[in-house]
Amino acid sequence: MAREGMEVSIAAAEAVALCDTDCIAAYPITPQTHIVEHLAELVADGELEAEFIPVESEHSAMSVCCGTAAVGARTFTSTSSQGLALMSEIMFIAASLRLPVVMALVNRSLSGPLSIWNDHSDVMSVRDCGWIQVFVEDGQETVDHMPWAFRVAEDPAVSLPVAVNLDGFILSHVIEPIELWTKEMMQKFLPPFSPVNRLHPDQPVTMGAFAMPDLFTETKMAQNQALIKSKPIILKAWDELLQVTGRRYRPVETYQTEGAKILLVTMGCLGQTAQLAVDALREEGEAVGLVKLRLWRPFPFEEFRKAVEGAELLLVIDRAISFGGPGGPVASELRNALYHAKKPPRVVNMIAGLAGRDVQPNDFEQMVEQAKAKVAEGKEDDYLIYGVRG
């Protein structure tokens, strides 16, 4: 199918509709709005046979999703920032109930000050909610990851919710050439949803029972194991996505890492900008490469360690702050992942691109200079908020 120029949000909605989604519950919040607006249009025009449930809050959006997924309906929602914060209580419960809800999480900063612009402070607040979490970096990846998310979430061995993270505005609102899937591709890739358990009188089940201390830990261990064990299924789904689309996705992507002494590490859209910076730096003779994290939960320890082997310095760009903590959440996790490595690279952490502040290729070049200076000073454990005034 030919590529067509379209807004990424609209394309995401088209992809969700092609998945034969049964229920969509959502509340308007910029910049997610176009996704659900377009889904509402598709339902209103009869192009998608689904229940569109325009709820009165994000909290109810996720609660409705729990109800629809619990009866075995293919369920989608989308949100951003404050909305995510409001629904976060129920996100934790959706994961522990093993309900395969799929969410397009259009990342933007958490208030305050109030901002509608893009960073990762929203998703980092629900890092430990038990969902499978991936980051995409362009429109095509966004479209491809909608059926992928349903496929992984609804796999009986997984049965967990999936959040597909896409950067607000700088990805959600741009127009890109995108190839939408055909019905044949979808049929080949995405089987109908057949839940392990469903709320139905034919086979009554109790969902959401409470646990006393003698059982709570065991339920949490089982939940954690389910998330860890979802990885082979995630990888298999990507393999089959390659068969159907010809596009390959991995948990950790690398660019020009061969022989690189310095590696930039990014998540989401910044990866594409960083690629340009790497090209420029390579031309200047700097041995710089790029590592892009796509899979955030379950964390791909093995792939990440392999990707950074031989590097002397990692420059990790975070788009959220852990206030009063070690800097950014991504860098602190990566340091942890490398702690037992035989020859771990030094890790310098820069926090950049908060609330939509633009990060351009030359910014990465400056970050590399600043990172080198940090190492020379012996202060690589510190972190820097890049480009901040005052």
Place this chain on the structure above:
Amino acid sequence: MRNLELYSPVLLPREEYFCSGHRACQGCAEALAVRIVMKALGRNSVVAMATGCMEIVSSPLPTTAWAVPWIHVAFENAAAVASGIEAGLKILMKKGKLPRKKIHVAGMAGDGGTADIGLQALSGALERGHNFTYFCYDNEAYMNTGIQRSSATPFGAATTTSPAGKRIPGQTTWKKNMPAIAAAHDIPYVATACSSYPEDLFEKASRAIETPGPAYVHILSVCPTGWRIPPSTAIKYGRLAVESGAFPLYEVVNGEYFLSKDFLKLLPVKEYFKGHGRFRHLTEDMVNQIQERVSADWEKLKAKCVNVKKG
């Protein structure tokens, strides 16, 4: 209520869907209310329940008191979860992914989960018009967490967060009129009921679930633990609440009010307060104040209930 079927052999189905063995307190009239409601809902039903007494007593892992499909997600969202269940079942049947079948969907919560923290989700679900019934089991405080006041706690009642102090004598606000709020959504069926009147409760629950669209049933559920009354008197105090007009029983069908229990003369509220630990501290002035309010509310309600039910 022990041997309930002996008292109502014809009126109530024998089948139990809220089964014995749960951990409710002695004399819990809320457990009785759930039991009667479940007899009305029957086998082909799905229940979404809020966090609260009934959730805790009925579902300790790995056991359950529920013979029907049941889900608990959180405190404030029973109505939202129920609306998701309804929407999900509807579209799956419409698309042929599930065989067509009549399934009753119910949301259930206590007074805190309804009138306080769950009010927004309930309002949204009622406004969207889902075909479901919401049951509020009102025991007039947060009993599960240790008897804290809610907006459904009556004026004057002592709770752990509205204690009968030397300066402030218990709850200083009047009970929130939840049935009126539900009725203001212009839904087709609203009713109040009490488990001290099991047949009336059963009939109303049955009517509610058979009503297409959203329905709301508000059930006074006497809590001996929280009201500080002997467990053996739970049924009696439910009757006194109704007979004194403190909790009138009525229906609102398509906007028309019908009184379910009329009395030539209401019992004085002081008869209802007698022996009632949470009202023990009330002064005569306060009792008079409450009496005035209850009498006035009763008159207002009677003025609305001019309709005579057909059939």
